[in-house]
Amino acid sequence: MSEMDATKVMKQMVGKAAADRVKSGSIVGLGTGSTAAFMIEYLGERLKSGELTDIVGITTSFQGDVLARQYGIPLTTLDAVDHIDIAIDGADEVDPNLNLIKGGGAAHTREKIVDGLADQFIVVVDSSKLVDKLGSTFLLPVEVIPMAYAPVMRAIEKLGGKPQLRMGVKKAGPVVTDQGNFVIDVKFDSIDNPAELEKTLNNIPGVLENGLFVNVTDLVLVGEVIDGQPSVREISK
Numbered sequence: 001m002s003e004m005d006a007t008k009v010m011k012q013m014v015g016k017a018a019a020d021r022v023k024s025g026s027i028v029g030l031g032t033g034s035t036a037a038f039m040i041e042y043l044g045e046r047l048k049s050g051e052l053t054d055i056v057g058i059t060t061s062f063q064g065d066v067l068a069r070q071y072g073i074p075l076t077t078l079d080a081v082d083h084i085d086i087a088i089d090g091a092d093e094v095d096p097n098l099n100l101i102k103g104g105g106a107a108h109t110r111e112k113i114v115d116g117l118a119d120q121f122i123v124v125v126d127s128s129k130l131v132d133k134l135g136s137t138f139l140l141p142v143e144v145i146p147m148a149y150a151p152v153m154r155a156i157e158k159l160g161g162k163p164q165l166r167m168g169v170k171k172a173g174p175v176v177t178d179q180g181n182f183v184i185d186v187k188f189d190s191i192d193n194p195a196e197l198e199k200t201l202n203n204i205p206g207v208l209e210n211g212l213f214v215n216v217t218d219l220v221l222v223g224e225v226i227d228g229q230p231s232v233r234e235i236s237k
């Protein structure tokens with residue numbers, strides 16, 4: 001199996017394993033990204049087969065809106081419900097304390113709102129996302145209001161980070177989030193205290209939200225391929 005095929009298999013497996021945990025009658029937070037997309041697809045399959053009934057989804061991005069419609073998942077909004085039973089979402093990095101970096105798809109602001117409100121938050125990743133320390137493989141995304149991007153980048157440099165404005169692919173200029181903002185990706189040599197850095201960054205005027213998710217994860221489902229055999233491992237605190 002090529003590395004690309006193995007990654008796809010791992011993402012499919014954890015997407016399915018997470019979708020299988022959703023119970024009929026639940027309000028479900030629907031994450032963003034390529035792994036969460038498989039979860040949304042499998043939820044749709046369970047609904048179609050009649051095995052799962054009466055669920056409503058709350059999306060975390062425009063991508064989620066489109067996929068939920070495509071797979072027949074009814075949607076609601078945060079002002080129409082008083083709780084979320086379960087949220088399932090991908091991540092870019094997961095550390096041993098189950099803290100995360102998210103935002104590779106620029107959706108971390110809505111994800112943090114929805115995932116943080118859920119009674120149970122399940123993270124779905126392939127094994128390449130497990131790290132000893134956050135920031136070791138992935139830059140930390142920070143969503144900023146466009147008019148403030150330059151002073152925010154200077155403030156981040158003063159904190160020891162190396163910021164770069166995320167640029168579009170097949171689009172001239174910066175990436176624009178679902179909220180109409182920009183994303184600054186930051187390299188920190190070492191993120192020793194994620195909880196403190198999360199607060200410090202969010203305290204810079206012009207920052208809407210950063211991609212550090214601290215103490216919100218209940219369970220991580222990790223897709224692995226060991227000796228050619230795909231499997232799903234559970235990690236909880």
Ligand SMILES: O=C[C@H](O)[C@H](O)[C@H](O)COP(=O)(O)O
Pocket residue numbers: 031032033034035036089090091092102103104105106107108111
């Ligand atoms: O903004 C995007 C999200 O945080 C994604 O959940 C994260 O980037 C992981 O995406 P993927 O499953 O495609 O690796």
